[in-house]
Amino acid sequence: MMWWLLSGAIVVEVAATLALRASEGGRKKAWLVPVVAGYVVAFALLSATLSEGMAVGVAxxxxxxxxxxxxxVAGRLLFREPLTWIMALGIATIVGGVLLIETGSAAH
Incomplete structure (x- = not known):
């Protein structure tokens, strides 16, 4: 259950961040409602994930x-923002680091 909660938190947080980008720095006020609501829901889901027992470092x-x-990736697709091979390498490095943290956590 905690992985479902964390997945929901991630999806909602990404959606809120994309809404923030779509708001163009707050100039498009209609986007601010999904931004605020999204971050509130995302943090509530993250909190629920931690309450289920997932280690904070892993979560x-x-x-x-x-x-x-x-x-x-979504910024590239929706807003035509750059996504270079160096950025992709950075993302892969981050993912690799998280996998190491998860593996180390599972050893306990």
């Missing part, structure tokens, strides 16, 4: 890595 690592990767 935050997975949250951050997936958030970075998904936001970068």
């Amino acid at each position: 935050y690592g997975v949250w951050a890595a997936c958030g970075v990767a998904l936001t970068a």
